[in-house]
Amino acid sequence: MSRSLDPRHALYAGSFDPVTLGHEDIIRRGAAIFERVTVAIGVNPEKQPLFPAEQRVAMLQQVLGDLPNVQVECFTGLTIEFARERGAAVMLRGVRTVSDMDAEFSLALANQALAPEIETVFLVASDRFSHVSSTLIKQIAQLGGPDSRQQLRRFVPEPVIVPLLQLYRNG
Numbered sequence: 001m002s003r004s005l006d007p008r009h010a011l012y013a014g015s016f017d018p019v020t021l022g023h024e025d026i027i028r029r030g031a032a033i034f035e036r037v038t039v040a041i042g043v044n045p046e047k048q049p050l051f052p053a054e055q056r057v058a059m060l061q062q063v064l065g066d067l068p069n070v071q072v073e074c075f076t077g078l079t080i081e082f083a084r085e086r087g088a089a090v091m092l093r094g095v096r097t098v099s100d101m102d103a104e105f106s107l108a109l110a111n112q113a114l115a116p117e118i119e120t121v122f123l124v125a126s127d128r129f130s131h132v133s134s135t136l137i138k139q140i141a142q143l144g145g146p147d148s149r150q151q152l153r154r155f156v157p158e159p160v161i162v163p164l165l166q167l168y169r170n171g
Contacts, residue, residue: 003085004087005087005088005118006036006088008034008035008036009034009035009036009038009086009087009089009090010030010033010034010036010038010092010121011038011040011083011086011088011090011092012027012030012040012091012092012093013040013082013083013091014040014041015041015042015047015049015056015134016039016041016059017049017050017056017134018056018134018137018156018160018163018164019060019063019157020133020134020137020156020157021132021154021157022125022129022130022132024157025094025125025126026094026123027039027067027070028067030092030123031067031069034069034090034092035069036069036088037067037069037070037071037092038071038072038073038086038088039060039064039071039072040073040075040082040086041056041057041060041074041075042074042076042079043074043075043076044076045076050164057073059157059159059160059163060072062157062159063157063159063160073086079091079111080111080114080115080118083115084115089118090118090119090121091111091120093107093120093121093122094124095123095125096132096133097130101122136155137155137156140155141165141167141168149161149165152164152165
């Protein structure tokens with residue numbers, strides 16, 4: 001049985017593998033708009049993530065620890081169902097590029113058909129993060145030279161740097 005939905009509660013879902021400064025920016029801006037934000041880490045058993053779900057939760061909690069209105073949880077299944085379970089009336093989405101908007105628009109329409117009572121709100125990425133992608137971050141961690149730690153500081157929160165470099169340096 002689902003609980004009533006709260007329009008002051010937004011759910012921001014993603015794999016966050018790894019979490020980026022762009023993700024953090026969207027979460028912080030969302031936390032300033034909504035009374036409550038649930039960061040939902042999607043777990044897809046068919047995909048092989050860089051970091052286990054528990055480590056992604058721990059990293060996000062460390063990054064967002066100063067935001068009392070933000071909680072971090074894992075989920076499996078449809079995001080829209082998790083939003084209902086948590087009572088979130090809003091799906092928060094970040095958009096970096098026009099191609100992101102195309103994909104996000106299609107997803108929003110599908111979610112609207114499945115759950116018309118849940119609204120999707122888009123936040124446009126800050127210009128300094130619009131080019132940041134997990135692919136770029138993985139390439140820097142894997143292929144970067146001796147200054148890769150400094151390079152990564154431009155793209156990921158500090159608690160992500162060491163685990164990311166350890167992952168690639170240890171194979």
